[in-house]
Amino acid sequence: MDIEHYIEELFAKGHEKYLPHLSVDCVVFGFHDNELRVLLLKQRNVKQWALPGGFIKRSEPLEGAARRILEERTGMNDVFLRQFETFGATQRSSAKANEQFIQGLSFKVSESWLYDRFLTIGYYALVEYYKVKAVPDIFSEECRWHNVHKLPKTIHDHGEIVRRAWESLRIHLNYYPVGYNLLPEKFTMPELQKLYETILDRPLDRRNFQRKILSTGILQRLDEVKAGVAHKAPYLYKFHLANYEKALKTGLGFNL
Amino acid sequence: MDIEHYIEELFAKGHEKYLPHLSVDCVVFGFHDNELRVLLLKQRNVKQWALPGGFIKRSEPLEGAARRILEERTGMNDVFLRQFETFGATQRSSAKANEQFIQGLSFKVSESWLYDRFLTIGYYALVEYYKVKAVPDIFSEECRWHNVHKLPKTIHDHGEIVRRAWESLRIHLNYYPVGYNLLPEKFTMPELQKLYETILDRPLDRRNFQRKILSTGILQRLDEVKAGVAHKAPYLYKFHLANYEKALKTGLGFNL
DNA sequence: CCAAAAGTGTTTAAAATACACCCATGC
DNA sequence: GCATGGGTGTATTTTAAACACTTTTGG
Numbered sequence A, B: 001m002d003i004e005h006y007i008e009e010l011f012a013k014g015h016e017k018y019l020p021h022l023s024v025d026c027v028v029f030g031f032h033d034n035e036l037r038v039l040l041l042k043q044r045n046v047k048q049w050a051l052p053g054g055f056i057k058r059s060e061p062l063e064g065a066a067r068r069i070l071e072e073r074t075g076m077n078d079v080f081l082r083q084f085e086t087f088g089a090t091q092r093s094s095a096k097a098n099e100q101f102i103q104g105l106s107f108k109v110s111e112s113w114l115y116d117r118f119l120t121i122g123y124y125a126l127v128e129y130y131k132v133k134a135v136p137d138i139f140s141e142e143c144r145w146h147n148v149h150k151l152p153k154t155i156h157d158h159g160e161i162v163r164r165a166w167e168s169l170r171i172h173l174n175y176y177p178v179g180y181n182l183l184p185e186k187f188t189m190p191e192l193q194k195l196y197e198t199i200l201d202r203p204l205d206r207r208n209f210q211r212k213i214l215s216t217g218i219l220q221r222l223d224e225v226k227a228g229v230a231h232k233a234p235y236l237y238k239f240h241l242a243n244y245e246k247a248l249k250t251g252l253g254f255n256l
Numbered sequence C: 001c002c003a004a005a006a007g008t009g010t011t012t013a014a015a016a017t018a019c020a021c022c023c024a025t026g027c
Numbered sequence D: 001g002c003a004t005g006g007g008t009g010t011a012t013t014t015t016a017a018a019c020a021c022t023t024t025t026g027g
Helices: A002-017 A061-073 A095-103 A158-173 A191-201 A207-214 A242-251 B004-019 B062-074 B097-105 B158-173 B189-200 B206-215 B241-250
Strands: A024-032 A037-042 A082-087 A120-127 A140-147 A217-223 A235-239 B022-032 B035-043 B081-086 B118-124 B138-145 B219-225 B235-239
Touching: A002 A242, A024 A061, A037 A158, A037 A191, A037 B004, A061 A235, A082 B081, A120 A158, A120 B219, A140 A207, A158 A191, A191 A207, A191 B022, B022 B062, B022 B158, B035 B062, B035 B158, B062 B081, B062 B118, B081 B158, B097 B189, B118 B158, B158 B189, B189 B206, B189 B235
Parallel strands: A024 A120, B022 B118
Antiparallel strands: A024 A037, A037 A140, A082 A120, A217 A235, B022 B035, B035 B138, B081 B118, B219 B235
């Protein structure tokens, strides 16, 4: 099988192409059905899920690796991406933890760089849910969104990594604007609020939220209302890109 | 020479003991003469300074490596230590950049794991200035404190790393208490304020600062005043450890 | 016509800021 | 005795939080 061949090659010779002992894992956040979701890959031969991850080419910038991995899994480039932590506990990954996966392979590898200890550099990404064309990697049979509140069983410390990414994102939310990468171009105020509430995991006052978010100047209201909805149609907004970019740089001393 | 032998061994066989391509660098902050200072090492054969850094033993936790490195350079354990960023640009380190150092060695090494690309995981530490017994490492001839405002020429991206660490510390300051690891056991309110002003790099109002910091409950005033000072003697304070620890965990939604 | 969601402003409380006078000490 | 820095409190402004009624629409 083609993929098995690919995997065998990676086990045997991956260290020639990639830096050993190092991986990059991406926590890809998307927003859908009023849920904050992360993209996870279902490992072959194993009933566990994993973060989209990969290795760093020997002469590839660290962030470049993260962007490449992200593009491979989601088809997207130019997404919001932020490094948040590097995980380096000794027990965090091991050949043991991968045993089940390895045993399911059709070939035998008695030694491989992939059996070594790995440190992983964690990035989180914010992406527009509908724009993602999720594709599994060679280790996986499926790529699916999961509600951050109901994560399935994960390999290694990937559950913890998601938790930490979410934590970083919550803090991030109080410094920088968020949403451009998580919402469609046009969106309503209640949608934006839901996004914030979902990330912060608590309800916000409708009126206070609107006042504060508008005061930042990152939004512009359109002369359009959302069509085809029950009840009163809410206005559509889009981000004021110049102000949004500025706020990304200078921050917006915000407190929701 | 003994040290040269040590270095030669490290060049030749270090990769057996340490993870390749990875280093840990520590930005050690101390506070003295109303200055925020960082500990830097003067490299042998080179007119440049470097952060205290080192490598990760093959079965050593990442943070453990940082603590070991810190203890080796400062003689201190149990200091405040926080990972803040991992630096992985391709051009950040190279054999070229180390050329001068290598040429100064009495032996020749044509190949070494140390010539490879390195990613470095950045930690910053907060330490009590007077408790530090700074000792150079094998690559250095001197270990000295430098004012963060007047950093000397550094190797690689170490200047940038200091800048980023300081930035992280400034943000940190608005979430968590700081000072226990930077000040002597007993200190005065003006001293604490100077520390905050120095880290934030801007003046703070005396009365407002005192009110806010006291309202957190992390301080306890002693029935003692500072002796041997000109002018009115300020009270001495110490940290209320239980409250301080609690604040380290739960944070103190602070805004100076 | 009514249930459900959106639009809009005001009042109140809390927090941040600005500011001034007295006190103790070393010189 | 005076210059210097430390101690203390209040008034003002700004920001956050709480809160209710009206409007629109689909069913």
